[in-house]
Amino acid sequence: MKIGVIGTGYVGLVQGVILAQFGLNVICVDNNEEKIKNLNNGIVPIYEPGLEDLMVKNIQEKRIEFTTDIKKAVLESEVLFIAVGTPPADDGSADLRYVLEVANSIGEYMEDSKVVVNKSTVPVGTGHLVRETIQNKLNQREKKLDFDVVSNPEFLREGKAVNDCLRPDRVIIGTESKKAEEMMKKVYNVLYINETPFVFTNIETAEMIKYASNAFLAVKISFINEMALLAEKVGADIQKIAKAMGQDGRISPKFLHAGPGYGGSCFPKDTKAIAEIGKKNNEELLVIEAAIKANKKQKQKMIEKVTTNMGNIEGKVIAVLGLSFKPETDDMRDAPALDIIKGLIKNGAKIKTYCPQGMKESKWRLEEYKESIEYSENEYKAVTGADATVIVTEWNQFRGMNLRKMKELMKDNYLFDLRNIHGKNPEVRSLFKYYAVGRK
Numbered sequence: 001m002k003i004g005v006i007g008t009g010y011v012g013l014v015q016g017v018i019l020a021q022f023g024l025n026v027i028c029v030d031n032n033e034e035k036i037k038n039l040n041n042g043i044v045p046i047y048e049p050g051l052e053d054l055m056v057k058n059i060q061e062k063r064i065e066f067t068t069d070i071k072k073a074v075l076e077s078e079v080l081f082i083a084v085g086t087p088p089a090d091d092g093s094a095d096l097r098y099v100l101e102v103a104n105s106i107g108e109y110m111e112d113s114k115v116v117v118n119k120s121t122v123p124v125g126t127g128h129l130v131r132e133t134i135q136n137k138l139n140q141r142e143k144k145l146d147f148d149v150v151s152n153p154e155f156l157r158e159g160k161a162v163n164d165c166l167r168p169d170r171v172i173i174g175t176e177s178k179k180a181e182e183m184m185k186k187v188y189n190v191l192y193i194n195e196t197p198f199v200f201t202n203i204e205t206a207e208m209i210k211y212a213s214n215a216f217l218a219v220k221i222s223f224i225n226e227m228a229l230l231a232e233k234v235g236a237d238i239q240k241i242a243k244a245m246g247q248d249g250r251i252s253p254k255f256l257h258a259g260p261g262y263g264g265s266c267f268p269k270d271t272k273a274i275a276e277i278g279k280k281n282n283e284e285l286l287v288i289e290a291a292i293k294a295n296k297k298q299k300q301k302m303i304e305k306v307t308t309n310m311g312n313i314e315g316k317v318i319a320v321l322g323l324s325f326k327p328e329t330d331d332m333r334d335a336p337a338l339d340i341i342k343g344l345i346k347n348g349a350k351i352k353t354y355c356p357q358g359m360k361e362s363k364w365r366l367e368e369y370k371e372s373i374e375y376s377e378n379e380y381k382a383v384t385g386a387d388a389t390v391i392v393t394e395w396n397q398f399r400g401m402n403l404r405k406m407k408e409l410m411k412d413n414y415l416f417d418l419r420n421i422h423g424k425n426p427e428v429r430s431l432f433k434y435y436a437v438g439r440k
């Protein structure tokens, strides 16, 4: 069976490679020529651990190919995955232009029956919009062709995407067609026969499962962040609170790490998108809206933590360690570090920074502030001469830093540990003026 995957970003590329790894023949399409050129040379354009090796292996075994030619992919594939971006529009709703562009191309080029699978995160109702778009194109071409639409949302986490796709917690298949359902069982045969839980449902439910899952996790993070702010005020310890809460199986310890607020290409965008869906359907989603507000406040609180504890930061040098929104990714979309750096610069600070993967993209995202930012070769160079160090992202190499050396290199000894990674080190409080999140 040949599978077409349209869009080779964080989701499409990983999905394409994993389907090839499952033994299917895959053709991946992107309209970004440079991306396709790199992929054809075995170069993965993103940082995602484990992906390049698996991709190269599948290229060599001739199970995966890359092209900019969407017509070829449509003609050759039985099943077509749509995995293009759904970025936020100005009002926070999901911008469906890329999804519908692809649906249009499918309608334009298909010559036989297809199963069209939506992997992008999309508002409820998009499955039907995709169907309508394809059908309109077929009508224009005066073609009577059979096709099915399936919603198959993706739950991979960046940095762990390969494992998440190889061993998903569950696979959601939303469709009204029995034939399409059977086809999807074949696509995911390796998972289906190996006890991965499958949920078969209608398109609307599948579409909403994705938003509900992301929104729930975002609410959980905003909740623990709010508890952290209170813990600081009353002299409690958020890490002990989270651990004890998590020991209740109904709560679970996951996603209870207080920090600088959630970021990334999904939680910020998807919480806003589902809040908009609520408004459009006259059902205000109060809990999710509160989580969005709390997340904005959390980032502001991190800036205040630095300014109030250091006093005036005008002319001070602040080392920011970690730029990407989480470790093991180069993704800078909605990374809290961006807001924190901007806030510190607006208060007069100069920034020295280092991130293992986020620096290239930060340079253009922070272009406007470039006079106030110096990018360093490593974490020790970044802290050299700094009045304060702010750890924004918990890359392992920052966990393993030699704190004595760090202190010696710094000019003053403020350490703001926004991920609570050094709190248990007995030396940290004697070496630094140490500030964590959610504990004194």
Ligand SMILES: NC(=O)c1ccc[n+]([C@@H]2O[C@H](COP(=O)([O-])OP(=O)(O)OC[C@H]3O[C@@H](n4cnc5c(N)ncnc54)[C@H](O)[C@@H]3O)[C@@H](O)[C@H]2O)c1
Pocket (backbone or CB within 6 Å): 006, 007, 008, 009, 010, 011, 012, 029, 030, 031, 032, 035, 070, 083, 084, 085, 086, 098, 101, 102, 119, 120, 121, 122, 154, 155, 156, 157, 158, 265, 266
């Ligand atoms: N990134 C994640 O961790 C993640 C996880 C689950 C779901 N999602 C969802 O999956 C979707 C894709 O996310 P992503 O992070 O992979 O996005 P991305 O921006 O990394 O990749 C999208 C790709 O689609 C390509 N594209 C756009 N229009 C095209 C067209 N008409 N034809 C061919 N290619 C086209 C772009 O060039 C880009 O390479 C989004 O809806 C997102 O919300 C993302």
Ligand SMILES: O=c1ccn([C@@H]2O[C@H](COP(=O)(O)OP(=O)(O)O[C@H]3O[C@H](CO)[C@@H](O)[C@H](O)[C@H]3O)[C@@H](O)[C@H]2O)c(=O)[nH]1
Pocket (backbone or CB within 6 Å): 121, 154, 155, 156, 157, 158, 159, 214, 217, 221, 254, 255, 256, 257, 258, 259, 260, 261, 262, 263, 264, 265, 266, 267, 325, 326
């Ligand atoms: O206890 C926690 C857990 C996470 N975060 C932050 O939350 C954000 C998102 O983290 P994570 O969920 O690990 O990363 P993503 O790669 O954005 O993955 C989320 O978004 C994807 C896109 O929709 C989904 O597929 C995944 O299931 C979902 O976890 C990051 O800024 C984290 O630092 C915290 O602050 N505290």
